Each structure stands twice: as structure tokens, then as C-alpha cells.
Amino acid sequence: MKKPSMLSFLITLLLAAAVCTQGSDEPVKDISGNPLTISQQYFIQPVKTESNNGGGLVPAAITILPFCPLGITQTLLSSQPGLPVSFNYQGFTTETIVHTSAQVNIEFESNIWPVCTEFSKLWEFDDSSSAREERAILIGGSRFSHNSSFKIEKAGEGKGENTYKLSTSTGTVGAIPGGWSGAPQLVVTNDDAKTLLVKFVKVVGDYATTTSTSRVEKLGLRMFPFY
Template identity: 40%
Template sequence: MGNNKPLSFFTLFLLVSAVAVSAEDEVEPAKDTNGNPLKSQTQYFIQPGSDKKGGGLVPASTDLTHLCPLGIVQTLLPFQPGLPVNFSNPSSQNDDVLTTNTDLVIEFQSPIWLCPSSKIWKVDTSSSSDKNYVTTGGSSSTRESFFRIQKYGNDESTYKLLVRPPGFSNLYNYESDSVIKGIGATTGFFGAPILVLEGDNDDNNVFPVKFREVDTSTENVFAKGLRMFPTF
């Protein structure tokens, strides 16, 4: 009996550790609104995951005095699904299926682009504003453009976006929750929500999203979603 005691304590420790692992740390295929896994070679509209009025996410200026870089804004027009994006994994170009809690690069897909900078999303920490906006002009090799998708609430296809702000070492170290920040929204021009970096990753502060696959065979994407500024 004495020999079984250490083993019992060890087994109990493993069980407690397994229970303590949050679903937030699980790596599983992220899903679109049809329940299909997100894929790197597929285009998606990013749309609000809650009952917010309006349409999907589009690029638009965050500053009336400057056009570029473009911020990420939810269009107020409910018939606008957004501007398509695609996702890529910066650490592995061979992964077709995209997973939660994994670094991803998000890039708008549009044949028309008014800014000299890239269509890749990033967290802009260079602005003099007191808010760190999510903007375009990022790079697939810098961590301010590395976003993560994490489950939000109980709906199978609703997620929140996370990022680790610049200034932390160890590019892929997400072990500490204190360095993971959620993407929320602040009110911009005409009341349109603009994506910003939050101070934490609490569900109450983030902007929940869903990913709707672009079906080019049945909808006129260029008419509905690819106009540069369908925001207002």
C-alpha cells in the first residue's frame, strides 16, 4: 500500500492539471459560419459575432487629417458584408487548416488600394493617440501583425481576436495571459466601431467576430464587398 501512495498523488496531480487547462489554451480548427474549418487559401468576410447592427469589417481612415494607414472599421451599412480577408500562418506556410490559439496574419483582399502600405493588419503603437488602433500597413514577419483566434462564448463559430503587443521578447511565447491583449472597439466617425487594442483579453471588452466564407459563385463580391470605403 505504501508504494501506491506516491503514484496516487502523482495521478491526482495530473488530473487536476488537466482540468486546470482552460479551453482558451486549446488548439483546434477555427470554424466559419457554416461550421467548416478556416483555410488559408480561402477568402472570408469578418463580421460582428454579436447582435450589433451594421455590416462587416472594412478599411477606413481613423483620422480625418490623414488617409493612411487605414483602420479596421465595422461598416454601418447592414447590406455590406465587409471587405474579404485571407489568413496565413507566419510560422508554417504548409498548414491549410487554421487553428485557434495560433499566430495568424490577416490581409485584406482587394484589387483597389489607395495607400502605399500593405493590406496586412497590425496593431499600431506608433500613433500619438491614446489608443492603439488596428490598422493596415503590417508585415507578415513582425509580431504586431500576429493575431490569434480564440473561442468566445458558447456559440461554435464566434471568436475573439487576440494579439501580443510589441515590446515582449520570445516571439512565440504566449504562456503568460498578462501579455495577451484582446481586440475591442471604440466609437469612431459617425458612430462606426473602430478596432483597438484593449488592456486585457476579457470577453466583456473584446469585439466578438464570425468568419463568413466568400462565395464568389453566387454573390457579386466586387459590388457588395470590395469597394474601398463602403463604411458610411
């Protein structure tokens, strides 16, 4: 009997890997149970805990010098939804639903951007040689850069359904006490205790930031975590 070739073995192995990957691939859902769609706007809402009862995520300075690029911080006020974001696949695809297996870009959506305008609104993690061990999540990313690539992973079942965590190639997105009144600052970490669990809230109606008369702009949303 003719022995199977190495090429056949490799093809079988790749197909098996593809099946396994597809098995863990499912649509990411918002708090209403609807799939996240590309280019739609969402608030990223950290899951409230006894030690964290803040609001949504906003860009904010994490150092005095240099002031830019801005980092990403959770507001201290639970009533503040944060600043909307949109998701886009990092590669070329016609897919319109965000999946848990996908590498995506995350980008703030706002017509109010008074500082650090030379930086993009895309998220990235600090991959500079001077970065500390827990690398800061910043704005100023590039569409196809490895450090602007994020994955949304399922993190809850049952009552925790539609709860997720964000991950990168070097670790999970977590939160540490920041410099502004201890407001949680987003970093990449390998400490499970610091992992930030989040839910997604679709932006609808007056909150949409696609026009210059949105409610977010009328409220004068500021890029600081302590307003």
C-alpha cells in the same frame, strides 16, 4: 537511487506544456462549421447585438491628417458584408487549417484599393511610441512583425458556437465609436466590455475577389463605413 537531472526535469516540463497547449488547439470554424483554410477568403462578421447591428469590416480613414495608413471600421449598414480577408500562418508551416493556438496574419483581399497604395493590406496594431493606450488596428503590416500577429480564440459555446475573438500580444481586439458617424473602429483593448466577437463567413461564388469581375467590384465597394 540516482536523482533525475535538471535536463530531464526541463524536458518533462516542456512536454507537459506541449500537451496542455495542444489540448486547447482546435480548428477555427466558419459559420457553417467548416475549418478555416489558409489563403481562402472570408468575411469577418461582428456578432450582432442590441447596440451593434452593423455589417462587416472595411479599411477606412480614422484620422484626417495623416489620412494614411487606413484603420479598420465596421460598416453601419447590416447589409454590407465588408471586405474579404485571408489568413496565413506567420511562421513557415505546411499546415493548411487555421487553429486557435496559431499566430496568423490577416490581410484584406480586394482589387479595389484607390488610396494609401504604398501600404500593404496586412493588418497590424499601432505600436508607435505616440500610440494611445487603446492602440488602433491599421493596414500596412509586415508578414513577420510582432504587431502583425493575431490569434483567433474561441469565445462561444452552444448557441454561440463558432464565435471567436481576435487577440494580440498586448490585448484583445475590440471596438470603440469611431470618427465617422460613430461607426465602430477596431482597437487593441484590455476592457472586456469592448471585446469584439466575430464569426467567419466563407466567400463563395460571385463574391470572390480573385477576378476583376467579382461582385464586390461590380458593386463598387467603397472603403468607408457609412455607404
